[in-house]
Amino acid sequence: MDPIVKKYFRQxxxxxxxxxxxxxxxxxxxxxTAIDNLGFDKDNVCIVSGIGCSSRAAGYMDFNTIxxxxxxxxxxxxxxxxxxxxxKVIVITGDGDATAIGGNHFIHAARRNIDLAVFxxxxxxxxxxxxxYSPTTPMGDYGTTAPYGSIDPSFDIAVLAKAAxxxxxxxxxxxxxxxxxxxMERAILHKGFSVIDCMSVCPTYYGxxxxxxxxxxxxxxxxxxxxxxxxxxxxxxxxxxxxxxxGETYHHNRAEYTxxxxxxxxxxxxxxx
Amino acid sequence: xSGKRVLMQGNEACVEGALAAGMRFYAGYPITPSTEIxxxxxxxxPMLEGHFIQMEDEIGSMAAVxxxxxxxxxxxxxxxxxxxxxxxxxxxxxxTAEVPCVIVNVQRVGPSTGMPxxxxxxxxxxxxxxxxxxxxxxxxxxxxVKEVYSEIIRAFNLSEKYRVPVIFxxxxxxxxxxxxxxxPAPGSYEVVDRALPDPDDKSWLPYAVESDxxxxxxxxxxxxxxxxxxxxxxxxxxxxxNDPAKAEKFINRLMNKIExxxxxxxxxxxxxxxxxxxxxxxxxxxxxxAREAVNxxxxxxIKAGLFRPVTVWPFPEKEVxxxxxxxxxxxxxxxxxGQIVLEADRCVHGACPVQFVGKANGSMIMPxxxxxxxxxxxx
Numbered sequence: 160m161d162p163i164v165k166k167y168f169r170q171x172x173x174x175x176x177x178x179x180x181x182x183x184x185x186x187x188x189x190x191x192t193a194i195d196n197l198g199f200d201k202d203n204v205c206i207v208s209g210i211g212c213s214s215r216a217a218g219y220m221d222f223n224t225i226x227x228x229x230x231x232x233x234x235x236x237x238x239x240x241x242x243x244x245x246x247k248v249i250v251i252t253g254d255g256d257a258t259a260i261g262g263n264h265f266i267h268a269a270r271r272n273i274d275l276a277v278f279x280x281x282x283x284x285x286x287x288x289x290x291x292y293s294p295t296t297p298m299g300d301y302g303t304t305a306p307y308g309s310i311d312p313s314f315d316i317a318v319l320a321k322a323a324x325x326x327x328x329x330x331x332x333x334x335x336x337x338x339x340x341x342x343m344e345r346a347i348l349h350k351g352f353s354v355i356d357c358m359s360v361c362p363t364y365y366g367x368x369x370x371x372x373x374x375x376x377x378x379x380x381x382x383x384x385x386x387x388x389x390x391x392x393x394x395x396x397x398x399x400x401x402x403x404x405x406g407e408t409y410h411h412n413r414a415e416y417t418x419x420x421x422x423x424x425x426x427x428x429x430x431x432x
Numbered sequence: 433x434s435g436k437r438v439l440m441q442g443n444e445a446c447v448e449g450a451l452a453a454g455m456r457f458y459a460g461y462p463i464t465p466s467t468e469i470x471x472x473x474x475x476x477x478p479m480l481e482g483h484f485i486q487m488e489d490e491i492g493s494m495a496a497v498x499x500x501x502x503x504x505x506x507x508x509x510x511x512x513x514x515x516x517x518x519x520x521x522x523x524x525x526x527x528t529a530e531v532p533c534v535i536v537n538v539q540r541v542g543p544s545t546g547m548p549x550x551x552x553x554x555x556x557x558x559x560x561x562x563x564x565x566x567x568x569x570x571x572x573x574x575x576x577v578k579e580v581y582s583e584i585i586r587a588f589n590l591s592e593k594y595r596v597p598v599i600f601x602x603x604x605x606x607x608x609x610x611x612x613x614x615x616p617a618p619g620s621y622e623v624v625d626r627a628l629p630d631p632d633d634k635s636w637l638p639y640a641v642e643s644d645x646x647x648x649x650x651x652x653x654x655x656x657x658x659x660x661x662x663x664x665x666x667x668x669x670x671x672x673x674n675d676p677a678k679a680e681k682f683i684n685r686l687m688n689k690i691e692x693x694x695x696x697x698x699x700x701x702x703x704x705x706x707x708x709x710x711x712x713x714x715x716x717x718x719x720x721x722a723r724e725a726v727n728x729x730x731x732x733x734i735k736a737g738l739f740r741p742v743t744v745w746p747f748p749e750k751e752v753x754x755x756x757x758x759x760x761x762x763x764x765x766x767x768x769x770g771q772i773v774l775e776a777d778r779c780v781h782g783a784c785p786v787q788f789v790g791k792a793n794g795s796m797i798m799p800x801x802x803x804x805x806x807x808x809x810x811x
Contacts, residue, residue, distance in 0.1 A: 169660075172671060202656045207499070218660050218672065223653035225502060226662040227495065228525050234492035238499020238507070239653065241483045242457050246503070246654050264495070267488035420483060427478040 180374025182359030213253030213280035230261030290364030456482035504652025524563030550794025644688035708737030
């Protein structure tokens with residue numbers, strides 16, 4: 160057995176429920192690899208997830224794991240992190256979980272710059288419920304609830320995260336595994352609110368509805384259309400038109416919430432009020 | 433301020449009692465008439481190395497409380513009707529995943545935005561059945577500032593002991609009332625912390641118990657026992673299941689955990705009931721009007737008494753039936769259009785007539801209104 164799978168996955172929970180060709184399994188292993196590379200003690204790592212395909216990942220992983228309610232993973236993670244700042248708190252969420260039903264928690268946790276690493280397993284669709292369009296379904300694409308094509312403009316999760324105040328923002332894909340692992344390591348180490356838009360693939364619902372081919376075709380699309388953020392800087396807008404920018408897109412250091420709260424405690428204990 | 437007599441507001445007593453019980457995490461969102469609870473928690477918690485956070489909404493507040501409790505810290509939130517509605521999904525999660533927490537609801541007039549500054553007891557049924565699905569819950573309703581202080585400690589103790597969300601069902605009257613109370617000295621009251629598994633127990637599973645009366649011993653995250661928590665129906669390992677046999681075992685255990693420990697959870701006040709022919713049943717602040725009504729009835733030669741559930745859910749059904757069998761009439765008074773009267777009527781089993789006194793206009797039920805019902809015929 161693969162040593163990462165053996166070391167970091169609950170063998171009695173496997174096999175997982177993901178459809179053949181789903182990108183989420185790759186992303187789960189990327190995360191386990193990143194944690195392994197960082198050498199963290201499993202006992203000190205918490206994985207918090209919401210609801211949806213993405214969020215079933217927590218249950219398979221051998222850490223302190225909590226599968227919460229739809230959209231609330233970041234809010235639950237905020238409680239864990241504030242109560243026990245010494246724990247490494249990682250959130251696995253999806254495009255619908257993080258930016259639709261959980262959008263408020265996403266932007267406010269970013270505003271606070273609380274030290275959470277948020278990995279959005281973005282498959283551009285609500286997979287668990289059978290293929291409804293999500294906030295990241297490209298305009299014009301089809302879902303079971305967009306039978307004539309979606310007229311909703313979509314979110315760019317990386318842009319949204321930066322605008323809300325996240326201090327480490329990146330994008331990875333299931334094709335660019337090594338790069339995604341490195342980005343995950345940096346997101347986890349970053350002291351502040353980190354977001355990685357982890358581009359997954361959903362051949363079963365999004366791919367089938369939108370004639371994107373099979374899983375291999377969808378992953379090849381990622382190979383052929385992604386540009387690293389460093390390379391993209393020198394490119395013209397029309398050259399980037401059908402491209403997806405991956406890698407680190409924003410990095411900035413500013414005061415982190417739990418550290419500031421500790422300072423507040425120290426001030427209060429010193430007699431100030 | 434231990435052992436001192438102080439003038440205190442109900443909402444303040446709620447925070448001070450919670451701190452005495454060990455509450456060190458509060459997440460909330462501003463809402464009338466509970467706001468003083470958040471304000472005082474924000475001022476007091478950092479001094480005790482605790483954490484206060486004003487979340488972006490009511491749902492996030494309940495979620496953060498669950499997170500902090502999973503991390504091992506006694507946690508609380510406070511709200512009122514509209515916010516209580518928003519918290520319900522996560523309250524059900526806490527019941528399912530067995531995460532101890534206390535939810536204070538300082539009731540105001542509903543439905544909807546209602547009358548935010550006016551008193552009500554309109555959330556009695558929501559406290560029991562507000563979240564979807566069958567689930568265990570404990571609800572406690574205090575009637576005085578002193579009782580707010582002592583009962584919020586009991587709320588935390590029951591929550592920790594039975595790993596269940598406890599709804600602390602105040603009303604605007606109790607929340608904003610000021611009374612002199614004696615602050616008990618630390619050590620003079622019981623403080624319960626959740627039980628932890630034996631570190632040498634190699635066969636430990638998070639949700640395994642030997643009998644339904646027992647409560648799972650689940651350590652906080654980060655203590656070396658890695659396990660999974662989910663709101664999905666789960667087995668003893670905490671793993672999701674669709675197996676009807678496991679699902680039945682799960683829900684029965686969850687419900688029995690409270691039902692089989694009723695003797696420890698139940699609490700009620702009995703006043704002048706020994707020879708009573710008419711009894712008044714009410715909860716929370718209406719207990720005060722009812723007590724006065726009972727005294728006035730006694731002055732008129734009517735043998736009246738008061739039965740006031742302090743633990744409202746689970747409802748003291750055996751006691752109500754026993755009472756109904758030895759009185760001529762039960763008067764149920766509450767500040768709504770009829771909620772706890774439905775439960776009381778069910779438990780009376782026709783043993784005596786039940787007369788309802790209700791009011792949902794934002795003003796209190798006065799002693800004379802209850803007295804008229806004690807004296808009057810059956811409506």
